[in-house]
Amino acid sequence: MLxxxxxxxxxxxxxxxxxxxAGGYAVLRVVRPPPFIDAMLRNIPGPLFAAYVALALSNMGxxxxxxxxxxxLTQWKTGSLGLSIVVGxxxxxxxxxxxxx
Amino acid sequence: xxxxxxxxxxxxxxxxxxxxxxxxxGLVVGVVSQGKGLSLVETLLMSGLVYAGSSQLxxxxxxxxxxxxxxxxxxxxxxxxxxxxxxxxxxPWFDKLRGWRLWGTLGTIVDHSFAMGVADIRAxxxxxxxxxxIGISLxxxxxxxAATGHILGGIVRLPPGHPLxxxxxxxxxxxxxxxxxxxxxxxxxxxxxxxxxxxxxKLGLPQPVPLLAGALSGAALAAWRERRxx
Numbered sequence: 001m002l003x004x005x006x007x008x009x010x011x012x013x014x015x016x017x018x019x020x021x022a023g024g025y026a027v028l029r030v031v032r033p034p035p036f037i038d039a040m041l042r043n044i045p046g047p048l049f050a051a052y053v054a055l056a057l058s059n060m061g062x063x064x065x066x067x068x069x070x071x072x073l074t075q076w077k078t079g080s081l082g083l084s085i086v087v088g089x090x091x092x093x094x095x096x097x098x099x100x101x
Numbered sequence: 102x103x104x105x106x107x108x109x110x111x112x113x114x115x116x117x118x119x120x121x122x123x124x125x126x127g128l129v130v131g132v133v134s135q136g137k138g139l140s141l142v143e144t145l146l147m148s149g150l151v152y153a154g155s156s157q158l159x160x161x162x163x164x165x166x167x168x169x170x171x172x173x174x175x176x177x178x179x180x181x182x183x184x185x186x187x188x189x190x191x192x193p194w195f196d197k198l199r200g201w202r203l204w205g206t207l208g209t210i211v212d213h214s215f216a217m218g219v220a221d222i223r224a225x226x227x228x229x230x231x232x233x234x235i236g237i238s239l240x241x242x243x244x245x246x247a248a249t250g251h252i253l254g255g256i257v258r259l260p261p262g263h264p265l266x267x268x269x270x271x272x273x274x275x276x277x278x279x280x281x282x283x284x285x286x287x288x289x290x291x292x293x294x295x296x297x298x299x300x301x302x303k304l305g306l307p308q309p310v311p312l313l314a315g316a317l318s319g320a321a322l323a324a325w326r327e328r329r330x331x
Contacts, residue, residue: 001140009168010143013177014150020178022207025183038315039324044184045295046280046287047319050274051312052159054295055302060211061143064267071271074324076279082125084278088271093264 053090067091102197104230112214112234119213119235120242127243129263129268130161131250136259136266137164141251148247152240153211155276156180158269163308172309178322179316187215193222202229209236211224289326294319 030036057064071088075081092100125150134144134157152159158283159180162171187210189194195203206229214235221231259265281287307315 025188028189043323048316051298051315
């Protein structure tokens with residue numbers, strides 16, 4: 001099944017993403033962005049994911065907040081993304097009956 | 102600078118260990134995709150053409166009926182603009198390529214292949230095929246695990262709010278860890294991003310406004326502090 005609105009949205013995302021990948025090389029090779037914009041572009045990932053996580057966790061309860069802490073500890077100590085995700089999901093499953101909302 | 106089949110093969114071999122890190126991420130994208138009502142074809146189309154997990158997850162979080170064209174494109178831009186400087190950093194290779202080798206290889210850039218590519222350039226690597234080898238093998242694994250996640254999600258028929266969907270949030274929480282460069286550099290921008298995002302949401306503004314407001318204000322604060330040498 002392939003719906004029209006979904007198809008157009010995916011194509012839109014694909015064009016934007018390819019423009020980020022290839023356009024960066026094509027544009028940044030010839031023009032340097034102003035230093036402030038350059039610094040902002042380099043600093044987007046941290047604040048972006050921080051905002052995302054804050055929005056997601058603000059809609060969840062203490063079970064999710066505690067699980068997020070465990071995810072941070074796991075990622076920090078092991079460096080394994082896969083293990084961190086598993087720990088997070090397992091923690092929510094275990095904690096929700098106890099302290100979940 | 103060359104672009105050879107041997108280089109591509111070397112890239113494919115180098116991609117092996119990276120697949121282990123990619124697989125759970127792709128599974129999450131597949132499961133969440135299924136949970137948001139995307140068909141297998143739509144999931145594979147998105148994974149194949151967009152091929153950028155964080156932006157796919159973020160767009161899926163904002164997913165709606167009908168599909169949110171503007172929000173998804175903004176999410177893709179906000180997450181993927183970080184890849185723009187990567188192409189510029191790999192310019193020593195790209196400047197020597199033409200046609201499909203140039204524009205095709207650029208399309209396969211992901212965080213992992215960028216990191217390996219830069220390391221290879223610094224170590225004196227001269228074969229740009231290496232980058233495409235990594236990109237292509239990770240792309241194949243990506244399609245495979247996204248499809249697997251979608252099919253598993255369909256078999257198990259997870260209800261909304263099932264703990265497994267916390268995997269999407271957990272992925273981003275975990276991705277924050279390697280981005281942390283110390284309290285002095287990150288604490289204020291990240292806190293600013295989080296507070297602005299949540300306040301904007303509480304004010305009732307629709308997505309992706311809270312997300313972008315948070316991300317851009319945090320990035321602006323980080324840029325301002327960096328430039329005045331704080």
